[in-house]
Amino acid sequence: YGFYTDKANGVILTVQGLVMHGFIANLFGAPVAGTSQLRAFGNYFCTNADGTAAATGPTTGLGVGTNETPAFVGGDLAAQRNLISGCGSSAIDIRSTTQVRGNLIGTDATGSVAIPNGPSAISITSDSVNVGIGGADATARNVISGNRGFAIRLGNLSAAAQYVGLQIQGNYIGTDWTGLVALPNGSADTAQTAFGGGIQLYSTQTGSSVAVIGGFGEGEANLIAWNQGVGIIAASNRASEGFDSRGNWVHHNRAVGRANLDIGDLGPTPNDADDADTGANGQQNWPEIIAASQVGDQLSVTYRVDTASTHAGYPLRIDFYANAMGGSGLWLAQDSYGVADAQQARTVTLTVPPGAKALPCVATATDTGGQGSEFSPAFDVLFEDDFD
Ligand SMILES: [Ca+2]
Ligand SMILES: [Ca+2]
Ligand SMILES: [Ca+2]
Secondary structure, eight states: OOEEEOGGGOOEEEEESOEEOSSSEEEEEOSSSSOOEEEEESOEESBOTTSSSBOSSOOEEEEEOTTOSOEEEEOSSGGGOOEEOOOSSOSEEEOSOEEEESOEESBOTTSSSBOOOOSOSEEEOSSOOSOEEEOSSGGGOOEEOSOSSEEEEEOOOOTTTTTTTOEEESOEESBOTTSSSBOOOSOOOGGGTTSOEEEEEOOOSOOOOOEEEEOSSTTOOOEEESOSSEEEEETTOOGGGOEEEESOEEESOOSGGGOSEEOSSSSOOOOOGGGOOOSGGGGOOOOEEEEEEEETTEEEEEEEOOOOTTSSOSSEEEEEEEEETTEEEEEEEEEEEOGGGTTSOEEEEEEOOTTOOOOSEEEEEEOTTOOBOOOOOOBOOTTSSSOO
16 A cells, blocks of 8 residues: 555544555555544545556555545645546545545546546445535535546445435536536447446445435536436346435436436336336336426426325425436426325426526436436427427
8 A cells, every 4th residue: 555544543644745656555544443534635646747647557546444534535625636547446445434525536637638547436335424525515526537437336335324424416427627528437338338427326235225416405416417328327226226316417428228317227217007116216207297388487397207105205306407318407496296196197387497498308206215216208398489
């Protein structure tokens, strides 16, 4: 290792302003009980000193062993941000409480050219609770782009620890630092279309709590776009691979069938009658949008969710987003679909953000356990005012 702490020794190890590469891990906290902390600020891990290319030899950027309490990778000051790119294995291997803020992971120092880590950039395993990646403030945003596999892989956490205190907010995943230019994660090899992308949940455990990704507050949504693979996926459709995507911009991802959110079989999965199927997110059915129209900031919509009240936790939370190539653009509004509505058409008028073009739109349904659907097909109104 480059630097190493033994948790039992109570030391705070701060590594700042260094260029490190060629180690098994540049920085590592040992997996034993104790009180030591890792802090990594303003370093270049796995790249050359200019941050323009991968350096030879490294495997893991930094590893946070179990019972590290807690670790800080980057921060909200420009001088605290790390560049972690070109690592042959994970950029950050997280096995306990860690805050990852403001870093460039998988890009060059300008945040615009890929220097891949991988297979996955950030890997979270073991019983990691209270892991934060990004934040609502723009200064906390990580750019996690240009990596070989997934930007974030949420691995095998135990049932008790599963996704507890997890926050993934405000990050750019699959774009350059501006959020405007594609810098995809995942493989462009067409033989590996299912490989890589934004966020993968993988768990053989029995936990049923879900990973909350994003949020509806200012700055909390992640941008997960233009990846060669999927946006967010439950890897094996297990019940322990649940996720609740809140407010995120998830679009133009290029997995099987161009799925942006993926549960069930690979690619967009049709609804089943009554929604009796099980698996990741209970394979929650998406809302069928029957009619929609916009007048000013009012969106009137008629929709139905074909989910029997015994097959999901009601009321369902229905989120409407502006359509972006079958994925989500701007989050528009939210409705509650009560048990009295179950499997019936419901018409509601919702207020959307000022100036938002609400049509065409897509929608998701999420039950009280946070188990969310894939996106509905985009609903458009043809030949209304502007001959769309
Ligand atoms: Ca699917
Ligand atoms: Ca279903
Ligand atoms: Ca179901």
